[in-house]
Amino acid sequence: MDAVQFLQNLLNGISIGSVYAIFALGYTLVFSILGIINFAHGAVFTLGAYLTYSLAVGQFGIGGILADLQIPFQLSFPLSLLIGAILSGVAGVVVERCAFRPLRFRGADPLLALVSSLGVALVTVNVIQYLVGSEIYSFPSDVYGDIRPAFVLHFGEKLVVIRTVQIIIFAVSIVVLALLGYLISWTRIGKALRAVAENASTASLLGINVDRFILYTFFLSGFLGGMAGSLVGTSFGIAGPYFGVAYGLKGLAVIVMGGLGSIPGAVLGGMVIGLAEAFVPADYSAYKEAVAFAFLFVVLLVRPQGLLGRSQIQKV
């Protein structure tokens, strides 16, 4: 691999890694509050992608029972992305109401919510399939308006191609990350969230309505998941209703790599997995995920708590 090829891979990795980061943060937020993985996160990712597609293109789809059903308006891409993500946030709230809250209120083992969230994920994916079919959806190339599709950098004979989508993905992800960082570190809501994450019962004794903050968390998580799904969808197309499931697994690899419950860890983990994939040679791209997971395995052998996770000290 020469320097130019290296640069190309680096840029590809950073772009996709930044989406992995915001997607994985959705898992992290819920994990740090409830201590469990929300398996419906991948389904929300799919849902966000379809919602953004529908709003930007002005029709629901080309297959399923909603085939050719027009939406009476068509929104610009940034607006579709934002509204798609907000609706995904609402979907996150619905997931909490259906899969998590009823079990929590009845004092069920938190682990059971893992199964109920998986159930919600499967139902969601099947409903999506019923509504819009299982065709591959690609965003039209003019969805961003009149911007050129790619920038080409010349290095003598060699070329480095940066697709506009990659720049958009990176920029949006960074803005989202910055806003989330601000929200959590500096606002009162963020501080209350951190308090709930550290000890929910103590927070409730200080007058914090824990259930409301769990809802906020699921909204944020859904927002991030839907946003990530939309960004990946615009870049690679939506490969059917199940495409979020594969990304869901990758998201899990990211948070485990970064350290469960660690926000900087999720960002770093996303970047590491994104880069690991980008450096898989094109001829072997079918093995991308295997390489990413093998990399994860090696990291965990050295640091079982993840890159930025704190090791658990068992108190007896």
Added chain:
Amino acid sequence: MSVILEAHRLSRSFGGLRAVNAVSFAVEEGEIFGLIGPNGAGKTTLFNLMTGLTPVSSGTFTFRGTQLTGLPPHRIAGLGIGRTFQNIRLFKGLSALENVKISQHTRTVTGLFGGIIGSKTSRLEEIAVEEKGWEILKLVGLADRATEIAANFSYGEQRRLEIARALALDPKVLLLDEPAAGMNAAEKQSLTAFIREVRDLYNLTVVLIEHHVPLVMGLCDRIAVLNFGELIAVGSPEEVQKNPAVIEAYLGAE
């Protein structure tokens, strides 16, 4: 004096164990009320029932006539009942000031959106919350370390910070679960004065669980004694000390 807290036949069972069994008592406004008893007598469970952390099995608990049984913990806290814990439960990753500011969360009016965008009312509230936080930290003598994270504090300081955090809730009643645990003799001495000072300054009613007998006897106006989940005596320190049932519970029957 009027009654501020009233428990009527409050009970809680865990499986076959009656941790708290038909306990009735009334706490008067402004009093320092002690709760003592051997280990496992149900004192902390009683606190958990009073603050809504553990649902009651039967019986009622009222605060100034308002029924508290069945309310979620954050509502009970919002009505003005603050507490501390036997095993300190500070937010260790937050600074002392942030710990104290968190409890004022319920008192502010701006919602989620105002808090995020930093609206004018929200900023004014934030200033008020901050000032109050400093004031309380000064009272407990931790103002000079306000920005340090709670994990760095010594045990005694963490206890004081936990009391500060409960005070920031603007409570009418303060429940202290073994406030003197782990303190040395000098710290225990100053704790007595400190609890009285806080009570007078904020017009509080204090209910405290404590094992250290001299401290309880010297501090409390009245004392209730629990044994095996049942209330065996209530009265002034002198009365309780002479009560044969109490002597039996602590020393065993002859």
